[in-house]
Amino acid sequence: MNNSSEKIDTHYWKRIVVLLCFGWVTIWVYRASLTPLFSEIQGTVGLHTNAQMGLISSCYFLGATSMQIPAGMLVDRLGKKTVMIPGFILFGAAAFMITQAQSLTLIYFASVLAGLGCGSYYGAAFSLSSESIPQNRKGLSTAIINSGSAVGMGIGMILSSLLVKQFNFPWQSMMFLCFGLIVTMIIAFTFGIKSSPTKQQNETTDTTDTVTEVPTTTEKPTGLFSAKMLVSYLLYFGTCYGYYMVVTWLPAFLQDERGFKGVAIGFSSALVAFAAIPGALIFSRISDKWQSKKITIILALELGAAAMLLLTVTAKTSSLLLVALILYGFLGKLAVEPIIISFISDQANPLILGTTLGISNFFGLSASIFAPTITGVISDASGTREMGFYISIIIMVLAAVAFFIVNKVPEKDSAYELD
Numbered sequence: 001m002n003n004s005s006e007k008i009d010t011h012y013w014k015r016i017v018v019l020l021c022f023g024w025v026t027i028w029v030y031r032a033s034l035t036p037l038f039s040e041i042q043g044t045v046g047l048h049t050n051a052q053m054g055l056i057s058s059c060y061f062l063g064a065t066s067m068q069i070p071a072g073m074l075v076d077r078l079g080k081k082t083v084m085i086p087g088f089i090l091f092g093a094a095a096f097m098i099t100q101a102q103s104l105t106l107i108y109f110a111s112v113l114a115g116l117g118c119g120s121y122y123g124a125a126f127s128l129s130s131e132s133i134p135q136n137r138k139g140l141s142t143a144i145i146n147s148g149s150a151v152g153m154g155i156g157m158i159l160s161s162l163l164v165k166q167f168n169f170p171w172q173s174m175m176f177l178c179f180g181l182i183v184t185m186i187i188a189f190t191f192g193i194k195s196s197p198t199k200q201q202n203e204t205t206d207t208t209d210t211v212t213e214v215p216t217t218t219e220k221p222t223g224l225f226s227a228k229m230l231v232s233y234l235l236y237f238g239t240c241y242g243y244y245m246v247v248t249w250l251p252a253f254l255q256d257e258r259g260f261k262g263v264a265i266g267f268s269s270a271l272v273a274f275a276a277i278p279g280a281l282i283f284s285r286i287s288d289k290w291q292s293k294k295i296t297i298i299l300a301l302e303l304g305a306a307a308m309l310l311l312t313v314t315a316k317t318s319s320l321l322l323v324a325l326i327l328y329g330f331l332g333k334l335a336v337e338p339i340i341i342s343f344i345s346d347q348a349n350p351l352i353l354g355t356t357l358g359i360s361n362f363f364g365l366s367a368s369i370f371a372p373t374i375t376g377v378i379s380d381a382s383g384t385r386e387m388g389f390y391i392s393i394i395i396m397v398l399a400a401v402a403f404f405i406v407n408k409v410p411e412k413d414s415a416y417e418l419d
Contacts, residue, residue, distance in 0.1 A: 012194070013132045017141045019185075019192050020125045021148040023088075026181045027118050028152025029159070030095060031060070033174040036160040040171040045104045052104065058369070059108045063115020065365040072123035072358020076351065080128040081193045083354075085186060087120030092182035099175040119365075123358040128193070130345040130353060136288055138345070142338035143284035150273040150334055157270065223349075224356060231403045232344050233363040238399030239302065239340070240367035242309060242392040243333035246272060248372040250325075253385045258321065268322060275329030280338055287339045294343050295407045298336055302400035305332040306393045313389045 034041070038053045074083045094114035101107045125145070133141045159177070163169040223229065254260035254268055283301060287294050308328035315321040329335075341357070348356040375388030 013134065013137070013141070015192055016129060016132045017144055019188055020129055020145040022188070023084075023121060023125060023185055024145065024148030025152035025155070026178070026185050027091075027121060028149045029156040029181060030091075030114065030118075030178045032153040032156025033160045033178065034098075036157060037164055037171045037174065040164055041107070044102065044171070045107065048104055056104075056107055056111050059111035060115040060118075061365060061368050063112040063117075064119035065115075065362060065369065067116045067119025068122065068358040068362035068365060069355065070358075071120040072127075072355040074120075075123045075127050075354025075358070079195060080124040080131075080354070081189065081195055083120050084124040084128075084193070085189050087117045087124070088182055088186050088189065089117070090114075090120075091117030092179055092186065093117075095175050095179045095182060099172045099179065122361045123354040126341055126345065126357050127354045131350075136291075138342045139284035139286075139288040139339055140281065141284075142341055143280035143335075146334060146338050146341075147277045147280055150276050153273050154270060224352065224359065227406050228347060229344070229356070231399075231406045232340065232347070233360055235298070235302070235399045235403040236337075236340055236360050237363040237367050238396045239305075239333050239336060240364040241371045242305065242396050244368040245371040245375050245388055245392045246309070246328070249375050249379075249385050249388060253389075257384060257386070258318070260318070268325060271322065271325050272329040272332070273334070275326045276332065276334030279330035279332075279335035283335050284338045284342075287342065294339055295404060298339055298343065299400050299404045301331050301336040301339070302396055302403075305336070306396045306400075308332070309389055309393050309396075313386050 034056060038056075042048060042053070071083055071087070091114055094110045094117060097110040097113070098107055101110065126142070129142060129145060130138070156174075160174055163173055164171050250268075250272070260268060283297060287297050290297070305328055308324045308331060311324035312321055312328065315324055341360075344356060344360055345353060371388075371392070374391070375385060378387045378391070379385040
């Protein structure tokens with residue numbers, strides 16, 4: 001009886017990894033598909049300034065950021081599935097609303113709703129993965145889940161250009177595609193995910209191997225705003241700050257300041273996302289094998305990514321610049337993020353894991369608001385975007401060093417415990 005139960009659990013956690021990965025693919029197909037179509041959208045809603053069109057993305061991230069902490073608290077109270085599915089229903093309604101929009105105001109409103117719906121996914125998804133995935137598989141599994149972001153971003157950008165710009169489909173076709181993907185995921189979540197135990201059930205249920213063994217990594221759960229958690233949030237902010245600065249401004253930097261033209265701009269920018277997939281899988285596997293060295297691995301990746309950003313700015317040749325971009329993707333946000341999430345999950349109180357992850361992602365998504373704006377203001381004032389790269393590097397390094405200093409002694413202790 002015990003053996004059959006373990007078999008079911010083994011298949012279940014693998015199914016969770018696949019479902020959550022496709023959830024991120026769906027979210028990022030939506031995120032990446034609208035930006036390349038601003039000119040086509042204006043054919044429906046009328047001509048607007050770049051700032052007004054850019055506000056579409058800002059509205060989405062405003063909704064997503066504001067939802068992080070409330071969604072995390074709801075996950076802890078109501079369960080993962082109970083929060084995830086209504087969030088995707090709201091997401092789907094917003095995507096369909098955009099297909100019918102005849103004004104930019106309605107697109108703004110729908111973008112906020114889409115952000116609120118997607119914002120409920122992060123805490124639910126990573127709480128579910130932390131609860132379901134065995135401890136020695138967490139890093140690699142989280143990397144597989146997170147790789148859905150890069151895959152979705154690539155699919156969204158490619159399909160937008162291919163269907164709308166090359167084959168002349170109406171721009172709404174991308175939103176109909178997103179709506180279809182969202183409905184498919186709602187059905188998959190409904191039948192593929194078990195109902196999450198509530199706090200009361202957690203206290204009385206005889207748990208299996210699928211439940212996170214938090215006490216194996218820490219003697220006491222770490223408080224929400226302890227020094228260890230605060231530097232973890234700061235680290236995640238710094239990591240995301242550099243990434244969102246690159247995602248937003250790299251194409252313009254390559255074109256205006258490094259002389260890249262045409263398809264070379266899009267190809268070079270896409271290298272960051274696609275190089276991240278093998279990086280995430282490799283380093284997460286390493287962190288699973290040497291769990292007592294997670295802090296050192298995180299520090300090495302952060303400093304390596306910062307060095308590659310520095311090389312991107314200072315490279316004298318296009319070839320060296322492309323090497324720097326590939327290595328930044330390989331070492332950067334999408335590669336280190338699964339290890340950071342795994343570290344935070346290990347340290348957190350399991351009864352408030354959703355809230356903890358929500359606060360963490362609140363800091364990360366806040367960077368998506370600050371980084372593009374600050375870099376834009378600096379480039380307007382100075383005439384170059386290089387200073388935006390330097391600021392990102394400084395933030396990343398300071399955050400990584402602070403994280404390492406605060407966690408240095410606990411890392412040694414955990415190494416002795418494993419021995």
